[in-house]
Amino acid sequence: MAASDESRKLAEESSWIDRAQKGDREAFAQLVEHYWDRLYRWLYHLTHHQHSAEDLAQDALMKAFAKLETFRPGSNFQAWLFRIAYNAFLNQRRVANRSRSPFPDDVAGIDAGPDEQAISREAMQLLGRAVHRLPGEFRAALLLRVEEGLSFREIADVLETTEQTARWRVFKARQKLLSVLAPQLDREKP
Amino acid sequence: MNCHTAQRRLLSLADATRVPASLRAHLIDCPTCQEWQRRVIQVDRHIPLLPVPPSTFAKARFLREVRTKPSLWRRAQDGLVQVVGQFRQRQNWQMTAAGLAAAAAVLFVVVHLTGPNPGMVVNPSRRNQPDPLLASLVQRSTALAEVRQPDRQAEILGHMAEDLRGQTERLAHSADTRSSQEVLARWYGKVVGEEVKRAQEVPAAERGRVLAPLALQLAQAAGEADQLADEISAGRTNDPLRSISRIARKAKRELDTLRDQRATLELRVPLLAPRLMAAGLVFAAAEPGPSAAEQALRFQRNERLIQSVVDGSLLLASESDPVKRADVCKQIAKVFAEEIQRAAVDHEGPRAAELSGYFSTVLERGVAFNLQSAGEKVPLVSMQNGPLLEIGAQVAQIAQPLEAELRRDGDPRTQTYLKQALTSVENGERQVREVLKDRAKEVRLHADPEKK
Numbered sequence: 183m184a185a186s187d188e189s190r191k192l193a194e195e196s197s198w199i200d201r202a203q204k205g206d207r208e209a210f211a212q213l214v215e216h217y218w219d220r221l222y223r224w225l226y227h228l229t230h231h232q233h234s235a236e237d238l239a240q241d242a243l244m245k246a247f248a249k250l251e252t253f254r255p256g257s258n259f260q261a262w263l264f265r266i267a268y269n270a271f272l273n274q275r276r277v278a279n280r281s282r283s284p285f286p287d288d289v290a291g292i293d294a295g296p297d298e299q300a301i302s303r304e305a306m307q308l309l310g311r312a313v314h315r316l317p318g319e320f321r322a323a324l325l326l327r328v329e330e331g332l333s334f335r336e337i338a339d340v341l342e343t344t345e346q347t348a349r350w351r352v353f354k355a356r357q358k359l360l361s362v363l364a365p366q367l368d369r370e371k372p
Numbered sequence: 373m374n375c376h377t378a379q380r381r382l383l384s385l386a387d388a389t390r391v392p393a394s395l396r397a398h399l400i401d402c403p404t405c406q407e408w409q410r411r412v413i414q415v416d417r418h419i420p421l422l423p424v425p426p427s428t429f430a431k432a433r434f435l436r437e438v439r440t441k442p443s444l445w446r447r448a449q450d451g452l453v454q455v456v457g458q459f460r461q462r463q464n465w466q467m468t469a470a471g472l473a474a475a476a477a478v479l480f481v482v483v484h485l486t487g488p489n490p491g492m493v494v495n496p497s498r499r500n501q502p503d504p505l506l507a508s509l510v511q512r513s514t515a516l517a518e519v520r521q522p523d524r525q526a527e528i529l530g531h532m533a534e535d536l537r538g539q540t541e542r543l544a545h546s547a548d549t550r551s552s553q554e555v556l557a558r559w560y561g562k563v564v565g566e567e568v569k570r571a572q573e574v575p576a577a578e579r580g581r582v583l584a585p586l587a588l589q590l591a592q593a594a595g596e597a598d599q600l601a602d603e604i605s606a607g608r609t610n611d612p613l614r615s616i617s618r619i620a621r622k623a624k625r626e627l628d629t630l631r632d633q634r635a636t637l638e639l640r641v642p643l644l645a646p647r648l649m650a651a652g653l654v655f656a657a658a659e660p661g662p663s664a665a666e667q668a669l670r671f672q673r674n675e676r677l678i679q680s681v682v683d684g685s686l687l688l689a690s691e692s693d694p695v696k697r698a699d700v701c702k703q704i705a706k707v708f709a710e711e712i713q714r715a716a717v718d719h720e721g722p723r724a725a726e727l728s729g730y731f732s733t734v735l736e737r738g739v740a741f742n743l744q745s746a747g748e749k750v751p752l753v754s755m756q757n758g759p760l761l762e763i764g765a766q767v768a769q770i771a772q773p774l775e776a777e778l779r780r781d782g783d784p785r786t787q788t789y790l791k792q793a794l795t796s797v798e799n800g801e802r803q804v805r806e807v808l809k810d811r812a813k814e815v816r817l818h819a820d821p822e823k824k
Binding site for chain 1: 383408411412414416417418420421422423425430431434435438439502503504508511726
């Protein structure tokens with residue numbers, strides 16, 4: 183069921199892309215609906231600034247819109263879009279120097295899944311701050327892996343690097359997070 | 373394998389829940405590494421739960437602009453020239469000085485390299501490119517065919533008006549396109565007029581919510597039309613643009629009266645301006661879009677189709693009887709069928725394929741949808757089925773000769789397109805037939821009871 187659902191979603195996305203390439207604005211709006219939240223979320227984690235993330239998301243989607251005819255049907259649209267966004271983020275970082283917002287500590291009740299996997303509110307806050315403090319490249323790669331489910335190959339496409347480097351960045355990010363969280367997780371161990 | 377290696381491998385896996393056999397063999401016997409694996413999984417699973425401020429408003433605003441601003445589409449597709457012209461006029465943008473200086477330098481180069489030549493002969497490859505205006509208007513029209521609520525109708529008509537205004541503005545850079553601009557401005561007036569009529573039907577309690585964005589859209593339309601007219605006038609007047617501006621202002625005043633507000637004509641400069649700039653910058657690296665002259669030729673080629681869609685839309689907005697609405701859509705489809713036929717005979721495969729797509733959409737969303745709607749109130753065996761079945765028969769009369777033409781063996785270069793066109797036409801006709809099949813069967817049975 184999951185596999186057929188996935189292929190149905192891909193087929194739907196292909197249809198939107200095809201129609202948008204022919205001038206169908208509603209089809210492009212569907213792509214915006216589909217990707218905005220994920221793109222914004224990733225950009226928020228990169229910028230730590232809500233309005234910057236919103237501006238960048240909009241910027242990336244506009245750029246994707248403008249060069250849609252260059253997108254190769256059948257290739258990974260998400261990686262293509264996120265690459266555009268990442269380049270926009272890098273460009274913006276060069277010219278702007280916005281003040282970063284502190285990591286929001288108002289973490290709501292967490293339920294990650296099976297009870298034995300859930301972590302405490304304190305650990306969650308610690309995790310959030312640790313992610314916030316990761317070097318940008320590591321953070322970008324890690325989030326593409328765990329939030330977007332991209333393969334290392336696709337992460338490399340987005341970040342315009344090699345697959346080996348993408349894997350290494352995710353490795354370093356996890357290593358850092360685990361070292362920060364270890365004391366807290368030790369305390370919470372049953 | 374030792375624990376150090378195992379733990380490093382776990383950190384570098386794509387998914388720590390899926391471990392290779394060699395690593396699994398170590399984990400089975402190592403509680404320390406099992407705990408390590410558990411923590412890696414925990415961290416991966418909790419990161420997506422980290423809170424992020426919502427961006428609901430920004431998303432909604434952007435979606436609204438994507439859906440309602442043909443200028444967005446146009447500017448992104450046409451490249452920099454219009455964007456530069458409009459950007460100079462904008463008052464409310466947020467780019468930093470450093471970014472502006474860098475962008476200006478690039479713009480200078482790009483404008484000189486890629487500026488359009490209004491006198492350019494039509495590029496043959498562009499002749500076959502889909503017409504975004506026609507595509508958008510067909511979408512609007514079929515959306516109107518599916519709704520009867522005045523608030524939705526007013527909104528769709530507002531979008532349609534914006535499509536027409538956008539096209540007028542695209543043509544405005546070339547004086548040779550004056551007659552086309554005038555036609556478009558006339559249609560704009562009709563559509564906005566109908567939009568106001570629909571707005572009058574909106575219940576009073578909902579007017580504030582429904583009419584405010586429409587009024588804003590009209591205010592922006594008036595401002596942008598005037599702005600562009602000022603930019604390109606160079607001593608001559610641009611009547612179509614001024615006419616659009618007057619129509620938009622008048623309509624806005626009428627909507628304000630309906631809302632019982634005394635709003636001034638405040639122009640909200642879209643915050644999208646720097647993004648349009650960025651989009652234009654990106655597009656500048658690609659091939660420039662069609663010139664005003666090419667667009668005018670494309671408009672003239674499709675003028676009859678566009679007129680049928682616009683006129684049909686006005687009827688759809690004012691007609692509530694689904695049978696009559698189905699008939700209106702059938703008439704639109706008929707005009708498309710004639711053009712598809714012409715394209716097939718002239719071996720214009722891409723054009724036949726493009727128009728067949730619209731034909732199918734009109735039949736499915738316009739005719740079939742309304743026949744289905746009408747049929748919900750009519751029993752399977754009823755005299756009232758007559759008009760429904762008559763429309764079905766007329767659709768078949770339109771589609772079948774067209775299908776025969778598309779099946780004809782012809783130029784191998786256009787075969788693929790004609791097959792695609794045939795598929796679209798057959799699909800549209802099938803949608804209508806499906807809706808009526810039970811009724812048609814009942815009529816046949818009653819005509820010949822021995823067949824029961």
